[in-house]
Amino acid sequence: MEQRYRPKRNTRSRSRFDVVTNSLQARNALLVSGGNGSGTVLAKILGICVLMAALVAVCAVWFFGEDLRIHVIEVRNNQDVPKLQIIGASALMKEHILSADLNAAAHRIEALPGVKAAQISCTWKAGCEVLVQPSIGIAMWQSATDSTNRVWTDEQGRAQKALGDTPVKLNIKVEDGSMPVLGVPISDSLARALKELLVFQPKVIRYTYSSQYGLMFIDARGWKARLGVAEHDGAMQDKLVLLKQIGDQLAAKNTAAKVVDVRFVEAPFYEK
Numbered sequence: 001m002e003q004r005y006r007p008k009r010n011t012r013s014r015s016r017f018d019v020v021t022n023s024l025q026a027r028n029a030l031l032v033s034g035g036n037g038s039g040t041v042l043a044k045i046l047g048i049c050v051l052m053a054a055l056v057a058v059c060a061v062w063f064f065g066e067d068l069r070i071h072v073i074e075v076r077n078n079q080d081v082p083k084l085q086i087i088g089a090s091a092l093m094k095e096h097i098l099s100a101d102l103n104a105a106a107h108r109i110e111a112l113p114g115v116k117a118a119q120i121s122c123t124w125k126a127g128c129e130v131l132v133q134p135s136i137g138i139a140m141w142q143s144a145t146d147s148t149n150r151v152w153t154d155e156q157g158r159a160q161k162a163l164g165d166t167p168v169k170l171n172i173k174v175e176d177g178s179m180p181v182l183g184v185p186i187s188d189s190l191a192r193a194l195k196e197l198l199v200f201q202p203k204v205i206r207y208t209y210s211s212q213y214g215l216m217f218i219d220a221r222g223w224k225a226r227l228g229v230a231e232h233d234g235a236m237q238d239k240l241v242l243l244k245q246i247g248d249q250l251a252a253k254n255t256a257a258k259v260v261d262v263r264f265v266e267a268p269f270y271e272k
Contacts, residue, residue: 068097072127079134080152080166081114086130090120097122113158113182137168138194141209144175151180157191159184169198170205177211189229190214196236197227214263221247221256223270228263238265246270
């Protein structure tokens, strides 16, 4: 007789309650598994955000800190203009290197007497360098009562205190009146007179100045010539031509003069 193996059947009956319970257990297990995954992702995102915030804070502290601020300013080629005066006029010290306005700083330096032009370059960590193009000195002014009180004026008529042997073309002794004031340009008429005298009378380099008579000099005959100032372009040339004419006329008459005044070309005169 043939026999076959038959596995035992689970004869235990399953109720509706068992089916529902098993389903709920499976769903809870799935939710727990999914919840742990979401928490891990959220933790990673939070960690990345904290790290990025810390990195931004470090970068901000470095960017706005002292490393990118200007602490060193070198001045090159300045003549008779103090280095500290140039640095102060630039207003660059302690400025942020990325926000510093170098053009504005150069213009402030160029406004100083004795400076014709300025060029500024800055590099990170190395600081800034100011390359100065000095103004041409026109005249050295000296007080008649105090030989140590000396200032010089440039082409623009700006006055700068003389610190050494500044190369100038004219020497002027102030007999009366005030010396040129630092920071205040001399009058246009006076500045024009100096430049015209350099052109029309280059061999004469010594003059005196009076608030009443303006520029004066001693000519080859030993006469004092009063020139005044240049009220308009070419005024000094007209006065020098008139001075020569008067001198020639007096010489023809064998007449000596102590003073020849040509301040007003319409009414010149001389004093014996």
